[in-house]
Amino acid sequence: MPPPVPESVLSEGLPGREGASVRETFELFSAVAPKGWRVELIEGEIYVVPPANGEHEEIVTEVVEQVIARRVDRELRNFTGIGLSLPGATDTVRVIPDLVIAPKGSFDDQREWHAPDPVLLVTEVTSTSTAGRDRAEKSRAYARAGIPVYLLIDREAGEAVVCSGPSGDDFGHKSIHKLGTQVPLPAPLGFTLDTAEF
Structure with missing residues (x-):
């Protein structure tokens, strides 16, 4: 099972986007996910699911x-x-x-x-x-x-x-x-x- 996005990303944000919230990080992951991949937000955890x-x-x-x-x-x-x-x-x-x-x-x-x-x-x-x-x-x-x-x-x-x-x-x-x-x-x-x- 792929793990959720690492805690360091959730707590510190994406590199170059320090302080980004979980919601902002989720929106960014959703925007850049390859076709066929799903990005979901469940109880504060971001999951990136392959095709x-x-x-x-x-x-x-x-x-x-x-x-x-x-x-x-x-x-x-x-x-x-x-x-x-x-x-x-x-x-x-x-x-x-x-x-x-x-x-x-x-x-x-x-x-x-x-x-x-x-x-x-x-x-x-x-x-x-x-x-x-x-x-x-x-x-x-x-x-x-x-x-x-x-x-x-x-x-x-x-x-x-x-x-x-x-x-x-x-x-x-x-x-x-x-x-x-x-x-x-x-x-x-x-x-x-x-x-x-x-």
């Missing part, structure tokens, strides 16, 4: 295809690469989920970071570099933001975890399913995800 591998992207694509085919509400759309600005325990959290499902037009503007209000579901597919954050910090952030459903595809554990009923820093309901089985998604999605291809 995903092929297996990861195959799973994200399979979820997208199933949502398109099975969604009841034809106005729902799949978004990848959307930045969300979420309430943190101490500061704003900035994350880029693997998949966001929201109504058409929810992000029809020029902003880079969006409020979570229209989001109905977020999906994260774990990688060795992100699994710990996907299971803990991101789960808390999504619950705190009131996102109705968090779908965690945990490749390392071989599980799909469906979290719903956000309350405070946690979800009131969590169901765990072995990958390869049928995974029911609650409203507002309301269909079963087939994880046989995962």
Whole structure:
């Protein structure tokens, strides 16, 4: 797992930018990150995440295809690469989920970071570099933001975890399913995800 940005950078700022705040450092890292890399700010820590591998992207694509085919509400759309600005325990959290499902037009503007209000579901597919954050910090952030459903595809554990009923820093309901089985998604999605291809 790549470590967060070194404490020396967070406390002293970037070379030539002494005294830069964590937020300023995050904005600078975001601006200069190579294409395909994600820069996230979670509870005061900056994480630079490399591009995903092929297996990861195959799973994200399979979820997208199933949502398109099975969604009841034809106005729902799949978004990848959307930045969300979420309430943190101490500061704003900035994350880029693997998949966001929201109504058409929810992000029809020029902003880079969006409020979570229209989001109905977020999906994260774990990688060795992100699994710990996907299971803990991101789960808390999504619950705190009131996102109705968090779908965690945990490749390392071989599980799909469906979290719903956000309350405070946690979800009131969590169901765990072995990958390869049928995974029911609650409203507002309301269909079963087939994880046989995962």
